[in-house]
Amino acid sequence: MLCRVRSRRRSFVAVPAALAAAALLASCSAGGATGNAVPGADPGLERFYDQQLSWGPCGDFAITDRDRDQYAQKRFECARLEVPLDYANPSGRTAQIAVLRQKATGSDRIGSLVFNPGGPGASGNRQVVYTAPDLDGTELAQRFDLVGFDPRGTGASTPALDCIDDQEWEAERLDLDIDPSPEGVAQTEKENQEFVQGCIRRSGGEEVLANMGTRDAARDMDILRAALGDEKLTFIGYSAGTRLGYTYAEQFPQNVRAMVLDGALDPKQSTIDRIVKQNAGFQQAFEAFAKDCAKNPSCPLGTDPSQATARVQALIRPLIQEPLQVGDRKLSYNDAITGIVQALYSKDFWPYLAQGLSMYANGDGRLLLGLADAYYDRGQDGKYSNFIEAFRAISCLDEQRTTREEEGELARAAKEAAPFADDGQPPVAAQSICSYWPSPPTSEPHVPSVQGLPKLVVISTTGDPATPYQAGVDLAEGLGASLITHEGEGHGVALNGVKCIDDAVTAYLVDLVDPPAGLRCRSGE
Incomplete structure (x- = not known):
């Protein structure tokens, strides 16, 4: 998807096509496991790693009214996972991560299969709600609990990222910000500053905004792994979810069982x-x-x-x-x-x-x-989820900051790269929202340096509009992972009905069988 970040920059909110389609169409049990904290972890984190999840109905976890009936299905159960807001201060404020699962339907359960749809900022709970029915009767649904979570700040997790109200969103979408004059640039930058101030005021302060990046979401995912009772993580991430996956792999390589990364971001790319x-x-x-x-x-x-x-x-x-x-x-x-x-x-x-x-x-x-x-993610009732606000906040911590001059050059280059979206106006060199973020990025481009990591699987599509094919090739090479090439169009293909890919992914996730070297699949196969 295309997202304006108030700099006249054209950047893309990348979520798999199946989840985008879902948006278009509109009792307690012990789940904890003691002693699953990573060796050498801060003793202050033990209470988080040792927590037990209390599962109950999911209706109140729905992000929008149109999702409520889907979440309310009895097949799903939900809980809240407590994590430190700031891992440098585990005795301080905490965040509550919304978690949803469908329990394995067979007797020979392997563990949990954790999903993340990317964005960043998209709901993993919603992905499982709309994906699980398509997996009924499959070996994945029989052998795994299907688990989603809304990463910190997103969806039903709290504190929730919030920057503007529904009425302000309507005005935001009508505001073009195309005046390249000094006065126009000053107005755009003023609006960007006001947006950030709204995020601080409505989300719970600067401490919240400083700790919403993928670095911290990956640490949350390890606490989730332990609370689910899994010795090692089995994970499938799409699009920006691939960043969450390889960030987790870099932080906790000894805790990875299997990982599928589909529609990859290149970690070394600026x-x-x-x-x-x-x-x-x-x-x-x-x-x-x-x-x-x-x-x-x-x-x-x-x-x-x-x-x-x-x-x-x-x-x-x-x-x-x-x-x-x-x-x-x-x-x-x-x-x-x-x-x-x-x-x-x-x-x-x-x-x-x-x-x-x-x-x-x-x-x-x-x-x-x-x-x-x-x-x-605007409902027919006119209410917006916090998906785009979360996307902007997480991106400000995951991505590099740019100067005013770089923004102008970026706007020019983006128009040249996508002339169908070129408005025909001069590029506007205005500081972006992230330039006014109250805390520095928590990630920087680099090839993950990982020792002791099991074989991972990367899937890349030749006609992927949001994460071009070469990014997946480069990520697989950097991680020493197996690469599956999908010859076709679209963004995010795993478990979407391409038998050649789904069979390979299932064999890998269930039995840890590596895909054949050089595997190439086409839609319809």
């Missing part, structure tokens, strides 16, 4: 390089969509794919001057582009995109606005 390559990936996806659309004489972009970028620019850019009225709301230029990008996440969404562009060309912006709403 923030600027990552954003530019993501933009290029979405341009590639747009061109693939345009080629497919052109087979239909009624394609809203015409029947010549080489002209599709120019056609979509001509179609969408008028929204810069005059947003389109959609009921009592308006479709902005930013929302139109965001809706397009949302649909580029999966080939399954392409019919929605073609229909949405056709409707828009005829003065009806409902479908494009609905696609953008799915990206922002």
Whole structure:
């Protein structure tokens, strides 16, 4: 998905296509295990590692009203895991991590299979709620408890990251920030500062904002492993969840049983390089969509794919001057582009995109606005989850900071990499939200240095729009992991019905069988 970070930067909230589709469609038991803390751990952490989880109904863990019925299914049970807010001060404030599981349906249980859908900021609980039914009857559901969690600050976990209210989100989406003049830059930077101040005020203070990064979420996941009663972690992470996975592997290599990383981020890649390559990936996806659309004489972009970028620019850019009225709301230029990008996440969404562009060309912006709403996780009741706020907060701790000059160059490079999303305006060199974050990053680009790590599995898709194929190749090489290549389109493919991949993943997770060297799979196989 496409996310504005109030710097005119085009960066992408990366979650697997299956979870994006879910957003579009809208009693107590002991679970603790004593003595599972990592050897040499701070004695102050023992009470966290030794805790027992009290499981109960999940209805109150739903992020939005549209999820409530799904969460309320009796197959699921939920609990809260207590962790230190600041691991440097384990006797201080704590956070509560929302956890959801479906217990293994068979008698020969291996342990827990922990899911993370990425974002960063997406709900692992929601992923399990929408994934578990598709796994009914499979060996994974029979042999593993399927476990999700909302990483610290996200979803139903507390304290929750919160920066602006629902009404302010509506205004945020209409605000283009395209004035490159000194006055325009100053206004954008003022808004960025106000956004950060809102995060501090509404989320619980600077201490909360300083401890929301993936570094700390990985430590939470080890406490979760112990509380679930697992000696070692079995994990599947998608997109930004791959960062959580390799960060955990670097911190706790002796506690890893098996790990699948799908749609990978390259750990050594700079923030600027990552954003530019993501933009290029979405341009590639747009061109693939345009080629497919052109087979239909009624394609809203015409029947010549080489002209599709120019056609979509001509179609969408008028929204810069005059947003389109959609009921009592308006479709902005930013929302139109965001809706397009949302649909580029999966080939399954392409019919929605073609229909949405056709409707828009005829003065009806409902479908494009609905696609953008799915990206922002806005419910039909007008309420927003904290997904995008969490994405911004976590990114400010996980990614590198940029100067005003670098922001201007990045804006220019991003437009060149993804011309379908180029607004035709000069790049705006404004300090981003992260420039005003009250604490420094807690991660930096590097190849994980890991000793004693078991064989991991990385999956990379040749037509992935959000995390380009080469990133997965590079991550597999850096970790010494097995690489599965998916020849196709979309972002996140494991357990989504590609038999060649699902069979290999199941054999690996259940029996620790490495995939065949050089395995390549195509959709439909």
